[in-house]
Amino acid sequence: MYYALGAGARLYRVTSPSTTWPTPLLGQGAYFTHGGRYNRAGQATVYCSEDPLVVITEAAFYQSLVWQLRISAQRFSAMTYPLVSDHILWCFVLDPPPPLIDLEHRQAQHTFQFPPHLVHNPSLNPRRGVQILGQPASRDYAGTQELADEIRAYLPPPGANQVRPEGVKAPSVRMRKKYSFQPFQLALFVMDPSIHLAFADRATLLNQWQLRLEFEEAAPRKAVSNTTVAIDWTAPRFQLGPIGQPALPAYSARPRATQHTVAPQWHLIDIRYA
Secondary structure, eight states: OEEOOOTTOOEEEEEOTTOOTTGGGSOOTTTTTTOBTTBOTTOOEEEEBSSHHHHHHHHHHHHHHHHHHHHHTTTTSOOOSSEEEEEEEEEEEESSOOOEEETTSHHHHHHHTOOGGGGGOOOOOOOSSOOOTTSOOOOOOHHHHHHHHHHHTOOOOTTSOOOOOOEEEEEOSSBOOBTTBOOEEEEEEOOOTTTSOOGGGSEEEEEEEEEEEEEEESSSOOBOOTTOOOEEEEEEEEEEESTTSOOBOOOTTSTTOOOBOOTTOOEEOOBOOO
């Protein structure tokens, strides 16, 4: 039920453009808010992936929620166009690699007693504030957060020849399954230094790219403006920079994966919302 990262496995993570190294390894992204899929507020967790397209797609999904909220509130707060946002894409290696529980493994599902569809459920964080009449009911990450709590506290039985897990390998519900391949993300638990060596102390930064995301009009494809009727939320595009940076390598385990070149080239991604 363990997933072993290969020696020298490249890991990717997306952060805000103001982030500096090694902050991406401190796990503070959802620490001060209402938590994430595999962490509650106050539980530091590093969300990353071996597949750069997974973290870009996940970041684009959450950016879409930001734009949708701003659109909803634009009568009270001026909206800006086009729908472009800037981020940083990081690439790093952890040595030693953390032991992870594979949540798609049958033994993990038996040990921690959860149905396989739990980790494929595309739920969202609960809405903050008072529920307003007419709004759809909130959805939350309670099930996966509780599962992560159990795994954080898991101690292998004596003689089991296992080590204490430092995170989970989980399916990415925002990137679609293609060619029988299930994209996945990693949630690395930042725990007490007495339990494990901090990720920031065992990481090597390999590269970083400027990452630009843009949501466009559905048809024809062009920048969103205040006259736009339909926005294509499912297929944003991204651009890497600066010019002169190496291309983003393809994740070899994903069928038909290709590398992604830097600016001025744009690349499309496909977001799964439900």
